[in-house]
Amino acid sequence: MSGWIDAHHHLWDLGAVRYPWLMAKGEKRFFGDPAPIQRDYLLEEFRAEAAAEGFAASVHIQVGAEDGLAEARWLQSVAERNPDWPMAQVVFCDLTAPDLAQQLDQFQSLPTVRGVRQIVGRAPGEDAQTGTNALLDDPRFLAGLQDAGRRGLSFDLQLVPELMEKTARVLALAPDTRVALCHAGSPHDRSSAGLTVWAEELKHLSGLPHVTCKLSGLGMFEHDWTADSIRPIVETCLEQFGTGRVMFGSNFPVDKLYSGYRTLAGAYRGLVPAEMQAAVFRGNAASFYGLTAAAA
Structure with missing residues (x-):
């Protein structure tokens, strides 16, 4: 199989865009120690890793830049310099901002922009410090979601299982905004009981058409993962969302901390049934993000 699409990855040029979280030395994050990735990670490196496994296009997801518009403009320039690697992007925008319309106008002037991500939850410990969960109680957030949908923009949703039911109630009020659930909803408790709770909570989101x-980022909460250890997560997502609403993302270079691209892609190839692979590895991302993979 070739011409696949990686629906979730990051790039950064530390000389072009400032990323405060990435440049902070000696600080551990919920996914571990970022020291090995505190360096430039450019399209050339990512492309070499992904193309070797049959990927020919990708979706770049915002990654905590100090200035979201600067990040988006830089990514646009990368895409324009590499027309043989089709790439869409999801940008950061505060959907509660008073000048939201003007910000979205600026983002939508960039041809690669397909959607917005504003993180609702990363991990219980960090969320308690940042207060990001408060978005769910802010009526401006819902209004922003609805506005994004009216503009044809999607929303990338990152949260933890504890927030799924409440979030689903908000999303149900924005039915015209297509939502991509990042990292399978971040099942951070990998015990049998934890996965049971996650699977039940996930139903609140999978029940929304x-x-x-996204099958992505599963290494962040289990650094020594194996195909067998993530199997229940993959199988649950495929069962609840069905063939037409699941897509693969590497979450590189964050998940590169714990595995190579070949290991990651190979594990998912072995877990996703053959008859679902065209949809999960290409078709769903192409449709959701309006992206066509280049010929391999």
Whole structure:
């Protein structure tokens, strides 16, 4: 199989865009120690890793830049310099901002922009410090979601299982905004009991027809993962969302901390049934993000 699409990855040029979280030395994050990735990670490196496994296009997801518009403009320039690697992007924008319309106008002037991500939850410990969960109680957030949908923009949703039911109630009020659930909803408790709770909570989101699920970022909460250890997560997502609402994302270079691209892609190839692979590895991302993979 070739011409696949990686629906979730990051790039950064530390000389072009400032990323405060990435440049902070000696600080551990919920996914571990970022020291090995505190360096430039450019399209050339990512492309070499992904193309070797049959990927020919990708979706860049915002990654905590100090200035979201600067990041988006830089990514646009990268895409324009590499027309043989089709790439869409999801940008950061505060959907509660008073000048939201003007900000979205600026983002939508960039041809690669397909959607917005504003993180609702990363991990219980960090969320308690940042207060990001408060977005769900802010009526401006819902209004921003609805506005994004009216503009044809999607929303990339990152949260933890504890927030799924409440978030689903908000998303149900924005049915015209297509939503991509990042990292399968971040099942951070990998015990049998934890995965049971996650699977039950996930039903609140999988029951909404405008929500699609990404198989991505599973190494962040289980650094020594194996194909067998993530099997229940993959199988649950495929069962709840079905063939047409699941897509693969590497979450590189964050998940590169714990595995190579070949290991990651190979594990998912072995877990996703053959009859679903065309949709999960290409078709769903192409449709959701309006992206066509280059000929391999």
